[in-house]
Amino acid sequence: MxxxxxxxxxxxxxxxxxxxxxxxxxxxxxxxxxxxxxxxxxxxxxxxxxxxxxxxxxxxxxxxxxxxxxxxxxxxxxxxxxxxxxxxxxxxxxxxxxxxxxxxxxxxxxxxxxxxxxxxxxxxxxxxxxxxxxxxxxxxxxxxxxxxxxxxxxxxxxxxxxxxxxxxxxxxxxxxxxxxxxxxxxxxxxxxxxxxxxxxxxxxxxxxxxxxxxxxxxxxxxxxxxxxxxxxxxxxxxxxxxxxxxxxxxxxxxxxxxxxxxxxxxxxxxxxxxxxxxxxxxxxxxxxxxxxxxxxxxxxxxxxxxxxxxxxxxxxxxxxxxxxxxxxxxxxxxxxxxxxxxxxxxxKTLTPETLDMTGLCQKIADSVQHQTSEADAEIQVADLPTIESDRLAIEQIFGNLIDNAVKYLDRDRPGLITVGGRETAGGWVEYEVTDNGRGISDRDHERIFELFRRSGRQDRPGEGLGLAFVRNSVRRLGGTIDIESELGKGSTFRLKFPKRLVLASGEEFQ
Structure with missing residues (x-):
C-alpha cells in the first residue's frame, strides 16, 4: 500500500x-x-x-x-x-x-x-x-x-x-x-x-x-x-x-x-x-x-x-x-x-450501413419545417444516390449544413435550399447543399471550418463549432468538403464520399 x-x-x-x-x-x-x-x-x-x-x-x-x-x-x-x-x-x-x-x-x-x-x-x-x-x-x-x-x-x-x-x-x-x-x-x-x-x-x-x-x-x-x-x-x-x-x-x-x-x-x-x-x-x-x-x-x-x-x-x-x-x-x-x-x-466507432439518402435528408428538412415557414423558405430534396456509411455521422453532417442554411437565409427574399447528388467515377458519391442566403466572403471560405471561427454578422446563436465538426466528420468517413459562395448570392457546400465505407477488421476511428 x-x-x-x-x-x-x-x-x-x-x-x-x-x-x-x-x-x-x-x-x-x-x-x-x-x-x-x-x-x-x-x-x-x-x-x-x-x-x-x-x-x-x-x-x-x-x-x-x-x-x-x-x-x-x-x-x-x-x-x-x-x-x-x-x-x-x-x-x-x-x-x-x-x-x-x-x-x-x-x-x-x-x-x-x-x-x-x-x-x-x-x-x-x-x-x-x-x-x-x-x-x-x-x-x-x-x-x-x-x-x-x-x-x-x-x-x-x-x-x-x-x-x-x-x-x-x-x-x-x-x-x-x-x-x-x-x-x-x-x-x-x-x-x-x-x-x-x-x-x-x-x-x-x-x-x-x-x-x-x-x-x-x-x-x-x-x-x-x-x-x-x-x-x-x-x-x-x-x-x-x-x-x-x-x-x-x-x-x-x-x-x-x-x-x-x-x-x-x-x-x-x-x-x-x-x-x-x-x-x-x-x-x-x-x-x-x-x-x-x-x-x-x-x-x-x-x-x-x-x-x-x-x-x-x-x-x-x-x-x-x-x-x-x-x-x-x-x-x-x-x-x-x-x-x-x-x-x-x-x-465513436463507425458502423457502415446502406443509407437511403433521399429519405434521410427529407426527414431533416421536415424537422426544420417550422423554421422555414417562419422565414418564408422552402427546402427541396432531389433523388439522391444511396451510400454505405455511418448513419449517425451522415445525419449530423447534413443536419448541420441544412440547419446553417436555414439560419443564414436572407430575410429580404424568399429562401430556397436544395439538396442534390450524383455518383461519380472511381466509386465516389457527391452531394450538394445549396442556398440563396447571405453568402460568405472569399476570405472566409477556409476559416469557417476552423474551431470557434465564424463569418459575417454575428447576429445568430452559435459558438463556431458546427462546420469544424462537419469537416472533421467528413474526413473520418474518408470524404472531403468544399464550398463555393459569394456575398449576397448564397452558398453551395460540396461533399464527396466513398460509395462504400470500408473499415479494417477491429478498427475504430478515433
Missing part, C-alpha cells in the same frame, strides 16, 4: 514538474477554487456585518420613535386635561386615560432600549422621572376636578409646575434625539461602506474568475488547434509514405488521449468553479436586494442620510455587474459543452 502511494506521489510530482497544457489548466482550476473559497468566506462575514449594521440602524430608529411617542402622549394628556377643566365634558378624558395607560410602558421601553449606551440610558431614566412627575401633577389636578374643586384644579395648572416639567422633558428628549440622530448617521455610513466593500470584493473576484477561465479556454483552444493541425498532417502523409502515416497515427492517438484528459478537466475541475461563480452570483444578487430593501427603509425614514452614489451602486452598478458575470459564465459553459461534444464524437 505504501509503495503504491509512493509511486502515485512520485508520478504527481513528475506531472507538476512537466510543462503541459494539462498542468496549466489544472493549476488555474485549483487557483479558481481557492479564490472561490476565499470569496465565499469573505462574503459570509461581510453579509453578517451588514446585518449587524442594519440591526443597529433599526435600533436607533426605534429609540428615536419611542422618545417621540412619550412626548406625544404627554402632550395629548395635557390637552385632554385642559379641555376637561374648561368644559367639564367627560368625553375629553378619553385621550387622558389612554395616555395614562400607555405612558408607563413606553417609558420603560425607552429605558430598556438604551441599556447598551450608559449616557443615553441615564438620560432615558431622567426622562422617565420627569414624565412621571408631570403625570403626577396632571393626576393631582384631575383628582380635584373629579371632586368638584375645579377652582383648585385650575390653580394647580396656573402655578406652572407642569409647564416647567414639560420644558425639561422637551430639552432632555431633544438632546437624546440629537445623540441618536448622530448615531444613526454614523451607523448608516458604516452600513453603506460595508455594502460597497462587499460589492467591490465580489465584483473583483468575479472578474478574476473570468480571467482565469478565459486563460484556461485559450490554452485549451490552442491545444485543440494543434490537434487539428496534427490530423491534417496525418491525412497528407497518408497519400505518400505508409511509415509516415504510422508515425503520425501514433502521434494522433497520443494527442487524442491528451484531449480526453483535457475533457476530464473541462467537465470537472473547470466546470466546478464556473458552477460556483453562477451560484455565488445568485447569492450576490440576493444580497444586493436585501441591501436595497434596507436602504429603502433608511431613505424613507431619513432621506438626508442616504448618499446618491450608494443608491446608484446598489440599484444600477451591482445588477449590471452581476448580469455581465452571469452572461460570461453562461457563454463559457456553452463553449465547454461544445468542446466536450466534439471530443466525444471523435471517439
Amino acid at each position: 505504501e509503495s503504491r502511494t509512493s509511486r502515485r506521489w512520485a508520478a504527481f510530482r513528475q506531472f507538476l514538474r512537466t510543462r503541459s497544457p494539462y498542468r496549466t489548466v489544472l493549476l488555474l482550476a485549483t487557483a479558481a477554487t481557492l479564490l472561490l473559497l476565499v470569496v465565499n468566506l469573505t462574503t459570509f462575514f461581510m453579509i453578517q456585518r451588514i446585518a449587524d449594521d442594519n440591526a443597529q440602524v433599526d435600533h436607533t430608529q426605534e429609540v428615536r420613535t419611542t422618545a417621540r411617542e412619550v412626548l406625544a402622549w404627554l402632550l395629548d394628556a395635557e390637552t385632554s386635561q385642559r379641555s376637561f377643566l374648561l368644559t367639564g365634558r367627560a368625553d375629553y378624558l378619553t385621550n387622558y386615560e389612554r395616555a395614562a395607560e400607555i405612558l408607563p410602558e413606553r417609558l420603560n421601553a425607552l429605558v430598556g432600549l438604551t441599556l447598551d449606551n450608559p449616557e443615553q440610558n441615564a438620560r432615558a431614566e431622567t426622562i422617565r422621572d420627569l414624565a412621571e412627575d408631570r403625570v403626577a401633577v396632571l393626576e393631582t389636578a384631575m383628582d380635584m376636578a373629579r371632586a368638584g374643586r375645579n377652582a383648585d384644579a385650575l390653580a394647580v395648572v396656573r402655578r406652572g409646575q407642569g409647564s416647567e416639567l414639560m420644558v425639561q422633558l422637551r430639552d432632555e428628549i431633544s438632546v437624546l434625539d440629537t445623540q441618536e440622530r448622530n448615531l444613526l448617521r454614523r451607523r448608516t455610513d458604516q452600513s453603506e461602506d460595508t455594502s460597497r466593500s462587499t460589492v467591490y470584493i465580489n465584483a473583483a473576484a468575479g472578474l478574476l474568475m473570468l480571467i482565469l477561465a478565459t486563460m484556461s479556454f485559450i490554452i485549451l483552444r490552442r491545444f485543440i488547434g494543434e490537434l487539428a493541425e496534427a490530423r491534417d498532417e496525418v491525412a497528407a502523409a497518408n497519400a505518400s509514405l505508409e511509415q509516415k502515416v504510422k508515425e503520425r497515427t501514433g502521434a494522433l492517438s497520443r494527442a487524442n488521449e491528451e484531449i480526453q484528459r483535457f475533457a476530464y478537466i473541462v467537465s470537472h475541475d473547470l466546470r466546478a468553479p464556473l458552477v460556483n461563480v453562477m451560484g455565488y452570483t445568485s447569492e450576490l444578487e440576493q444580497a444586493g436586494k436585501t441591501i436595497d430593501l434596507q436602504m429603502a427603509k433608511v431613505e424613507t425614514a431619513q432621506p438626508d442620510l442616504v448618499e446618491q452614489d450608494a443608491l446608484v451602486a446598489v440599484r444600477e452598478d451591482v445588477p449590471e455587474a452581476i448580469g455581465f458575470i452571469r452572461a460570461s459564465t453562461e457563454k463559457m459553459d456553452r463553449l465547454i459543452n461544445a468542446i466536450l461534444k466534439l471530443s466525444r464524437e471523435g471517439r
